[in-house]
Amino acid sequence: MKKPIDALVKVGDLPLGLCGAPGSTVAFKTGDWRSVRPVLDKEKCIYCGFCYYYCPDGVYQDMAPEKYYKADLDYCKGCGICAHECPKKAITMTLEEV
Amino acid sequence: MASQDASGITIMSMLEIRFHGRGGQGAVTSAELMAQTAIGMGKYAQAFPSFGPERRGAPVTAFLRISDSPIRIREKVYEPNVVVVLDPTVMNVTKVDQGLKPDGLLLINTHQSEEQIRNRYGFTQKISTIDAVKIALEELKVPITNTVMLGAFSKVLGQATLKDVEEPFTHRFGGALAVKNLAAFKRAYEETKGVA
Amino acid sequence: MAKRIGIEVSLAVAEAVKLADTDVIAAYPITPQTHIVEHLSELVADGSLDAAYIPVESEHSAMSSCLGSSAAGARTFTATSSQGLALMNEMIYIAPVLRTPIVLAIANRALSAPINIWNDHSDIMSVRDAGWICLFAENGQESLDLTLISFRVAEDPKVSLPVSLNLDGFTLSHFIEPIEIPDKETVDKFLPPFVPCFKLDIKAPMSLGLLGGPEYYTESRKATDDALLASKTVIKKAFAEFNDVFGRQYNVVESYQAKDAETIVLAMGSISETAMTAVDELRAQGKKVGIVRLRLWRPLPIEEIVEAVGHAKNLAVIDRHLVLGAPYGPVGLEMMSVFYSASQKPNISNFVLGLGGRDVTRDDFKYIFDRAAAQQGQTRYEIVGVLE
Known part of the structure; x- marks a missing residue:
């Protein structure tokens, strides 16, 4: 098969300095990359914030005044670092249903 | 300063000067001040050091060109019309008359006579001497001879007067130090003898 | 004022x-x-x-x-x-x-x-x-x-x-x-x-x-x-x-005595002042020599270069940089490429000098003017004054 045209923008159409609108990652929802999701057992949670601090994508939100953190599943890629770091083993990585 | 060569093209002649001293004595400053003086008088001039790491006490060389027309040469001065020696001890380690034109001039800071210098170093060109250390010690209280040598230089070569150096000296030294250096220049200008 | x-x-x-x-x-x-x-x-x-x-x-x-x-x-x-x-x-x-x-x-x-x-x-x-x-x-x-x-x-x-x-x-x-x-x-x-x-x-x-x-x-x-x-x-x-x-006119490419010159030296930077004086001295002896200087190096002013040096019999290109492992210096190489497809072109030679502060003198240019006229079909740069 012949290689299709793989350039996305014409030379003359690129913005000066290649600057772009900020915040494009907000629109880029990576939640569908996930094969497992973190499920929190609130009974075990001590509200230490390890999940919040360790999450590489920053998807955890502080739910204060309620005492727990919640993963935003629009962006969570299911890496499992939160579950691994949780000192109380309160997070379980659970298979996504297909 | 103009002359005509065989082809009939007018070549403006240029005065080329080499300064010899030791790091910290002001050989570079001498060349710079003289260039600034000449430029202030409406002439063309350039001054530059023999580039390298600067070390106090090491033999240093500086170059100066003065001309009535624009100078379009940036090579070092190899065949000077004048050699200025700010420190007599440099003559023991450097061949200061190297490349000096046969009709050139050595202007030397020394308490010795022209004859003594000529006999000791075998210079064949004209020599003019001045005891610049004595004047510097009396006027500046330090043995830095650059402005004294410029006074002698200006007198012997008719390049500048006290009035011409006032602005460059004031700009370089400022206030009280400029006054002292102008006095040193003036004494050297007045006391410098003819050329032997 | x-x-x-x-x-x-x-x-x-x-x-x-x-x-x-x-x-x-x-x-x-x-x-x-x-x-x-x-x-x-x-x-x-x-x-x-x-x-x-x-x-x-x-x-x-x-x-x-x-x-x-x-x-x-x-x-x-x-x-x-x-x-x-x-x-x-x-x-x-x-x-x-x-x-x-x-x-x-x-x-x-x-x-x-x-x-x-x-x-x-x-x-x-x-x-x-x-x-x-x-x-x-x-x-x-x-x-x-x-x-x-x-x-x-x-x-x-x-x-x-x-x-x-x-x-x-x-x-x-x-x-x-x-x-x-x-x-x-x-x-x-x-x-x-x-x-x-x-x-x-x-x-x-x-x-x-x-x-x-x-x-x-x-x-x-x-x-x-x-x-x-x-x-x-x-x-x-x-x-x-x-x-x-x-009231001071600059051009991307400067010429000095180059219009009727048989041999032209092309240089960049302050050495061209010394080169101009060398040209004055050689012209006084009746030699048809000139200087072309690039004030603009990037973008390379190709049309202006061709216009300034295209008519010369010999073009000596000066480089102040030795490209190790290559046939010519950067300026030399680019002049070769500028004239590669030209039907009428000067005999181009490449000279490297003034490296690491070595003084560049009028005599160096006089040597280069002589060499450039004599040198035909140079296949590699020549380092002026190298001791080997």
Whole structure:
């Protein structure tokens, strides 16, 4: 098969300095990359914030005044670092249903 | 300063000067001040050091060109019309008359006579001497001879007067130090003898 | 009123940066650039230049700071030499594509090893492909004038590219010579305030320095090349307008006694003054010789070069940089390629000299004029005066 045209923008159409609108990652929802999701057992949670601090994508939100953190599943890629770091083993990585 | 060569093209002649001293004595400053003086008088001039790491006490060389027309040469001065020696001890380690034109001039800071210098170093060109250390010690209280040598230089070569150096000296030294250096220049200008 | 004074060229460049109302200077001192940034730090410290002087910890940081300040809309200047430019290298390549109009003065100095603080062009040649406009100054007046012109060209909205102003280390930077310092009002007539095409602004956020994957990279580089090539028109216009205001005409390519010359030496930088005097002396002997000097090296002014030297019988191209492992120096190689497909072309030879501060004299040029006329079909550069 012949290689299709793989350039996305014409030379003359690129913005000066290649600057772009900020915040494009907000629109880029990576939640569908996930094969497992973190499920929190609130009974075990001590509200230490390890999940919040360790999450590489920053998807955890502080739910204060309620005492727990919640993963935003629009962006969570299911890496499992939160579950691994949780000192109380309160997070379980659970298979996504297909 | 103009002359005509065989082809009939007018070549403006240029005065080329080499300064010899030791790091910290002001050989570079001498060349710079003289260039600034000449430029202030409406002439063309350039001054530059023999580039390298600067070390106090090491033999240093500086170059100066003065001309009535624009100078379009940036090579070092190899065949000077004048050699200025700010420190007599440099003559023991450097061949200061190297490349000096046969009709050139050595202007030397020394308490010795022209004859003594000529006999000791075998210079064949004209020599003019001045005891610049004595004047510097009396006027500046330090043995830095650059402005004294410029006074002698200006007198012997008719390049500048006290009035011409006032602005460059004031700009370089400022206030009280400029006054002292102008006095040193003036004494050297007045006391410098003819050329032997 | 403009004032003609005897001043060191480095200080004159710093005075030009002051006259340009520069906003930010981020620099690290290195011989022989030192006097430029020392004087600028004095001017900022004593309040005569209202600018931010950032004394960074390295040249890499200097150029990084310049990228940031230029992108934030500040008129930005830095200066370096040799190893400093090498340490800047990573950031040097970024400025053109981000279209940040930084002005960089390079007091050209040899690259190590061996360690050498003296003048040649190996530093700028190592970044010649980065996308900067490269200008070469011949003397002190031109160093000052080109500093002002560099800001004007860099910040022109049609250009918006960084400019490197090359002045030979020591041979220019440390010379005291007569230079006319223009007055502020006249400079203001020529150089308007910087109006950035875009700027980093917390009130209107944007992203700069984005990823450009395989689907963008080629087009991004080409867009920068297009801008660089198109800058030549703006540069020529700026030269003309500079002449209107200051009465000093500059051209991208300068010729001296070249029109009827059989042998032409092509050079860049301050050695061409010495070369002109050599030409005067040879012309007095009836020899038909001339000089062509590139003031503009990037973008390479091909049409102007062909017009200036195309008629000559012999063209001797000077390089101040030895390209190890290659047949010719960078300037030599490009002149060969400029004339490769021409039906009528000069006999081109390439001479390398003045490396690491070795003095370049009138006699060197007289030798080159003789050699160039005698040398046919040279297949490799010749190093003038090498002892082997």
